[in-house]
């Protein structure tokens with residue numbers, strides 16, 4: 042028997058299943074069509090509806106019903122055209138007639154696997170809860186017994202060392218009379234003095250040319266005009282030969298990852314390079330998607346990108362999850378580090394980057410014994426990515442706080458905490474507290490921190506957040522023009538403005554770091570491992586991180 | 593803020609001189625303790641200079657344990673000295689304050705001094721370990737020609753308590769610290785001066801970088817780098833590490849705790865070495881506020897401050913005779929009244945004042961001009 046009214050739409054989704062519901066106000070809308078034109082995912086479309094109008098014209102009420110056709114803006118219930126909540130429509134609407142609203146009851150994850158293809162996206166872990174880093178506070182304030190320093194008056198040096206420091210008993214120093222002398226013949230590993238907040242690896246392919254250019258100009262300005270030695274990592278995929286051969290290369294860390302994309306061009310440029318890069322980062326893993334290799338989806342492999350990477354246009358560029366030619370940690374790490382060091386005559390620090398993992402300490406212990414390893418960068422679960430499976434981003438990885446802490450304390454046990462710097466990444470500045478998160482990680486034992494998503498948000502207004510807003514970085518449709526190779530989109534972005542914001546962001550963070558360090562009485566060296574300055578209001582976190590519990 | 597009073601002299605002096613100097617600086621300490629460290633001893637110790645002296649405070653049981661332990665280690669007791677205690681209101685008398693002089697175990701008789709030093713340190717640490725849980729023994733130093741006395745109370749009262757006003761115990765170098773207690777519970781192992789293998793220092797101020805420094809020292813593989821009941825103990829160990837372990841000349845102590853900026857280092861004749869050293873010893877950098885006064889095994893005495901110089905200090909005296917190193921001028925006026933005051937030295941942020949053994953001469957090392 043059939044039900045009285047056949048439900049023809051039974052297998053369709055209702056708007057209630059969708060993460061964002063578009064609120065459109067008919068009374069305000071002028072039907073200009075800008076929103077539907079700009080929507081990056083075609084979530085809204087103009088539609089025609091028949092409307093019932095009740096009106097009365099005489100002096101006494103004589104309601105009359107008429108019907109007329111009218112244009113509306115309608116949200117699609119096709120799962121492939123779900124509203125991503127980006128708000129680009131609101132941005133262009135001249136009358137504030139449209140706005141996406143987050144729907145806490147959505148069932149998006151239940152449905153976003155059409156055709157047996159799991160949900161893929163960009164962005165980072167969709168977890169809006171307060172991160173451990175944001176729970177940490179600085180509870181040791183110098184008061185009277187030891188005067189605090191004055192962030193405005195005392196000289197502060199907020200710098201860190203990237204590269205291997207020799208242990209004091211390995212120093213090629215001898216006493217001559219009442220002076221110390223250096224034995225110049227002994228090899229000393231290269232080091233760089235840099236700003237402890239770096240712009241982490243984001244490739245030229247993942248970022249649009251304007252975005253990348255803006256960041257690069259920003260850090261160059263910081264170095265050359267502001268005197269802040271902020272460095273930036275290329276990400277996998279190389280760099281334009283013009284920059285490789287320029288003097289600016291010293292502000293960049295070149296990344297080599299498992300796809301080796303871009304390295305043909307780098308090797309070819311080597312003989313013409315006039316300066317050394319800041320460092321070489323060997324990517325073994327990424328916090329946002331542990332166990333996955335890099336991925337640049339075909340939509341983004343255009344023009345310059347295909348040239349730099351040495352591949353044809355419009356092909357998916359997937360890097361394998363591991364470096365295929367290597368089969369053990371000795372192979373994967375030691376040989377790679379040595380060969381990269383050799384390429385630059387042992388003048389450039391070379392270090393690996395891994396994703397946060399329970400096994401980080403094993404890697405670390407191996408590196409601690411390798412005299413050429415210049416650092417270890419650990420990327421925690423809150424790191425971002427341009428493209429990955431949602432399951433990898435949401436459910437895989439290790440939080441950075443305890444991972445860094447364990448590694449640091451391991452080094453302390455071996456007395457090597459000053460020899461091998463740890464770089465922490467993943468979720469730094471997640472809630473906008475860049476300096477506080479960086480300082481907390483430094484006090485837990487990091488020598489430096491990396492930011493990625495944070496700088497995209499602060500410098501270029503990236504829409505992404507932990508409620509899965511936007512996050513279409515993988516599709517080449519970035520509405521802000523940050524992660525796309527489509528000139529129609531990226532011309533929205535002004536590289537000068539980005540550079541300006543990068544400079545503002547770092548200058549502000551520098552002031553804030555001083556504001557944190559001054560009351561602790563630390564000004565000449567970074568408070569690396571100064572964990573007695575930290576406190577947290579949750580006992581379990583305090584115990585796990587060996588810091589004090591405060592309430 | 594604690595008050596510091598050190599004297600180095602060509603003649604033997606009474607530690608009372610230091611205590612009286614502390615008395616003039618009384619406003620700075622709250623009388624919560626006195627620590628004395630004497631080096632180059634006169635009086636009863638004058639002819640015992642080769643033999644190690646163990647300075648300790650013990651309970652009756654602790655003393656028995658100590659004697660048994662020392663015997664089992666092959667140390668032969670040559671002499672025991674104890675201060676003649678005078679009961680003073682407000683000072684709680686412990687059972688035994690002792691300084692025992694020993695001869696080395698037979699097997700160490702002809703050993704190198706460095707080997708002997710390790711034996712002495714390890715013995716001191718073993719005693720500390722035995723006596724610490726039940727507080728039956730506090731052992732402060734075990735080294736030839738060095739004596740340590742510590743007790744809680746007002747310095748002048750503690751001096752009288754130890755009978756120092758009538759004692760024949762004298763020394764050429766005396767460090768004395770009047771404590772301002774910022775740590776509430778007064779624990780004897782937290783009292784300055786601190787000692788390790790011939791190096792003694794005392795400090796005032798608070799050490800903001802204590803945790804990273806302690807962690808770095810503890811990673812050096814030296815069993816003597818322990819304790820740290822006071823954040824100032826690290827200053828003694830940094831001195832020991834840079835001067836004895838790494839073999840750097842004494843004035844490099846200043847460069848270790850307050851390294852120069854790279855552009856300043858570039859102008860120094862040893863700049864290249866210093867740049868590397870600064871990176872390797874980076875965790876030992878202090879931010880102050882601290883004034884450190886100490887001595888080394890050869891009898892040099894020094895004063896040094898943090899680079900922001902938030903703790904003052906003054907050095908004055910006459911070469912060949914006597915120098916005072918004090919946290920305040922009034923203390924110096926008390927200890928060395930007949931000096932030429934125009935030659936008083938107020939070390940600034942780049943300075944380290946080093947007085948040669950026997951108060952022979954004073955030299956100000958300026959970090960910028962090495």
Ligand code: SF4
Nearest residue numbers: 080124125127128130
């Ligand atoms: S919020 Fe973005 S995805 Fe949603 S309708 Fe507006 S433009 Fe389209």
Ligand code: SF4
Nearest residue numbers: 503504505511514519
């Ligand atoms: S604005 Fe661009 S970069 Fe940001 S989440 Fe959206 S697509 Fe990704």
